Amino acid sequence: MEQYRTRPPQYGTRRDTPPPPLPPQAARGANGRPARPAKPGGTSRPGPARVRPPVQAVRRLPNPRLTGLGSGLFCGALMFLLGCVDALLFGSSLTVYGVLFIPVCALTARWIRRGDLVTAPVVVPIAFAVGLFPVADSSGGLFGRLMGIFTALATQAGWLYGGTLVAGSIATVRKIRLMNRRPSGNRQS
Numbered sequence: 001m002e003q004y005r006t007r008p009p010q011y012g013t014r015r016d017t018p019p020p021p022l023p024p025q026a027a028r029g030a031n032g033r034p035a036r037p038a039k040p041g042g043t044s045r046p047g048p049a050r051v052r053p054p055v056q057a058v059r060r061l062p063n064p065r066l067t068g069l070g071s072g073l074f075c076g077a078l079m080f081l082l083g084c085v086d087a088l089l090f091g092s093s094l095t096v097y098g099v100l101f102i103p104v105c106a107l108t109a110r111w112i113r114r115g116d117l118v119t120a121p122v123v124v125p126i127a128f129a130v131g132l133f134p135v136a137d138s139s140g141g142l143f144g145r146l147m148g149i150f151t152a153l154a155t156q157a158g159w160l161y162g163g164t165l166v167a168g169s170i171a172t173v174r175k176i177r178l179m180n181r182r183p184s185g186n187r188q189s
Contacts, residue, residue, distance in 0.1 A: 066108075066112050071120065075123050078104050080131050082097065083132060083133065086134075097132075098159025101160075104124075104163070105166045108120055109167040117174055117178075120168065125163075128153075
C-alpha cells in the first residue's frame with residue numbers, strides 16, 4: 001500500500017545553516033567599488049537614536065514585575081518599614097507617613113504584572129493599615145493600639161484615598177494601553 005505525504009515539502013534554506021557565499025561579481029556594488037559586507041542577521045537597521053540623559057536614567061531604573069501577592073507583600077513591608085522610620089525620625093507624624101504612602105502606591109501599581117493589575121488598588125489600603133502599627137498612638141496596651149490605628153485610619157482617610165486613587169489610575173492607564181496594543185483581529189465586535 002502506498003503512503004502519501006501529509007505535509008508539504010519544506011522549501012528554502014534552513015535557518016541554522018549559513019547562506020552560500022556570493023560569486024566574485026556580486027562582491028562589487030553598482031558603482032564598481034567593493035560593497036560593504038552586510039551585518040549579520042540580514043537587514044541593516046539604522047543606528048539607535050540619540051536618547052536624552054533623563055530618559056537614559058529612567059531606563060536604568062529597575063523594572064520588576066510583581067504578582068498580586070508579591071505586590072501586597074512589597075507594599076505592606078515597605079509601608080511598615082516607612083512607618084518604623086517615621087516613628088524613629090519624625091515622632092510618628094501621620095502627615096509624613098501619608099506623604100510617603102503616595103510614591104509607594106505609584107511604585108506598586110507600576111511594578112505589578114499585567115495580569116494582576118486589578119489587585120493594585122486593593123493591596124495599597126491594606127498596606128496603609130499595616131504600616132500604621134508603628135505610627136499609631138500606643139497608650140493603653142493592645143486595646144489602645146487598636147484604637148490608635150482606627151483613629152489614624154479615620155483622620156488620615158485623605159492620604160488613604162489619594163494613594164488608592166493613584167494606584168487605581170496607574171493600573172487603569174496601563175490596562176487601557178495594554179488593550180490598545182492588542183491586534184484588532186483579536187477583538188470581538
